Amino acid sequence: MNSQVVTNPEDIARLYRELSLFPSLSRADVGPVVTSQYGGKYSNIYTEWSQRDLDRNENVNFCRQYIVFHDDKSVVYSGASGNCTEIKGELQSKDSPSGDMKAVVRECTIKGEDKQFLEIWSKNIKMKSINLTALKKHGKVYEDDQFGCLVWSHSETHLLYVAERKRPKAKSFFQSESPELSSIGDEEETVSSEEKETVKGEQFVFHEDWGEGLVGKSCPVLCVLDIEGDNVSVLEGVPDNISPGQAFWAPGDTGVVFVGWLHEPFRCGLKFCPNRSSSLYYVDLTGGKCEQLTSGTSAVSSPRLSPDQCRIVYLECAVFGPHMQCSRLCMFDWYTKKTSVVVDVVNRPGEDGFTGIYSSQLSRQCWSADSQRVIVSCPQRSRKDLLMVDTSTGSVTSLTSKSDVGCWCLLNIERDLMVVSCSSPNCPPRLRVGFLPPRDSQEELVWVTLEDSQMLPEIDWQILTFTPPPEQDNSQYPGLDFEALLIKPKEVKDGVKLPLIVTPHGGPHSVFVADWFLYSSVLCRMGFAVLMVNYRGSTGYGQDNILSLPGNVGTQDVKDVQFAVESVLKGDEFDMQKVAVSGGSHGGFLACHLIGQYPGFYKACVSRNPVTNLASMIGSTDIPDWCMVEAGFDYTTDCLPDPAVWEQMLNKSPIRYVTQVQTPVLLTLGEDDKRVPSKQGIEYYRALQAKKVPVRLLWYPGNNHSLSKVDAESDGFMNIALWIIQHLWK
């Protein structure tokens, strides 16, 4: 075999183990400014990381702190303060604004029972530990990014968080009454309040939840802990037809502002679906009155209050339609009660290259100290950059587009000190800080690295741009181009042609930005080139690019990927007899389409939780609207099955081409997938078996759509790598 590919399973596992050690940055908090008696200033930076632990088969979370000496506008000196500490059992934590206290929502098991506590720490003492489970005021606390929050009031006397609404205990009509609780004769009835609330016949009522990644989360409620009084109250006044989340204290702690998602007539999947009907609301704490602050005709998310507590920025996009779209950055003026559009949707990027805002979530803190600017990290074509938005002019300036780093994520900004994670396909995440220069200043932004990582010199990467041939241009949205990330070994022995693994992303409205990808990095270190295709329909290229795909899935996206592959193969770097395709979800849809529409071209196929039949998916997925929209139909909640629609859906699905498939297929399915039900993969599996096409199915219990638990991710990688090797060199 004239190649330089690592094929020994032990060597592959060693490479995976080595590269999986690199942690990812999940959070950073900036502590208060401390001034020494000599006038020197410093702030503590608290960071949280996540790392795969293959031996414990879990993702381990840990924190590390740093000290940054500064003069409020530049970093003078910085360094780590102490080593890492593993974080266990902490669902949420948040320092108070002054930094004097820290709140922690902790989950622990006592005598076999899961319990949740809300702890208040001050200096070196745990001042309070409130047993939320015993209080029985609500269900489990929400720790997710969709609804969850843990917010100190400006006065530092109250804490705001989100939990599941308390559900009355249900019992059977035939359950015998427990004697000590029933009254006999003149004995005082001593029925506990809980017993009084118990309802019969409700044990098996279906409670729909918010779908993939939010399983069991159905009716969130806003909860407030009065720290001094030690009591928890569930906020009243929230309309019955909405699910509240992403809450924070209004100016002066007069009430609470939050996002409310409409959950009537039914809930659909909400994770990665920022197009769900939602509005900003305000509940006044004194009168309990609830006021809707935005129109209710759009989808909003990520409301963020300015430091001067005068304005709220938030993201807005259209309801239904493509699940990820170009967002508007809007602003609500607290005192005039007026909303305005700061940055509108960008249909086609202009001369300045700004392609629009694509983000389902602003960082927890994103305002500059002067309450005039907002920092957004979002995809700009195949990069992810930091954008500075001037909220009074709407101007957008990239702070990082000239950098050779491909991916910048804003973790936090406090008093203009930004904390960021930056990475590239050949460089795992690094932690950097830098002061945002004053408004209208020409000063250069200077980044200081707090935690470096190891650049991998063996990995080379570049961004390729493609213009579809005229016959593949989209007549409704003409002139669109697209890109791909090409990741390949830096050193290639003379005469060796690289094997190529083609990876279209899922979504379809998402994007591969030049970030650190574990799978691609290991495959590259094994000797493969990886082509990660951002076909038309990807986010980050303008709204027209996104809108060009719905109704054309299964053709335009498939042709874009094939065009990119054939363009790359024209060079003599790659071995066109050793090309594999691998994708997940909609990426799996594309992988199955490619092997059906180009029989024999791909020598191996890997498909993770693939969409294989839109018609059979619509009745079982948490995103039925996605099936209709991507097939080219408008969706309404009362739409019913229609044979003509199902025929179109079938025609656009990979299952339609399964009779042409020759390529061996590896399917990896998550048992708990609510997004693309595993029956999709099994339907395709059976069709291949019937055709006697080599097919292998891996089934991962306890895993959902992302297959991101350590066991599925690591076992999945080994099987994918060996499947590709087996069939590229047979």
Ligand SMILES: CSCC[C@H](NC=O)C(=O)N[C@@H](C)C(=O)N[C@@H](CO)C(=O)O
């Ligand atoms: C982050 S884009 C997700 C878009 C879409 N959201 C809701 O419908 C979605 O979940 N699409 C799936 C079919 C899909 O392709 N998911 C991708 C991207 O998350 C995946 O790799 O799982």
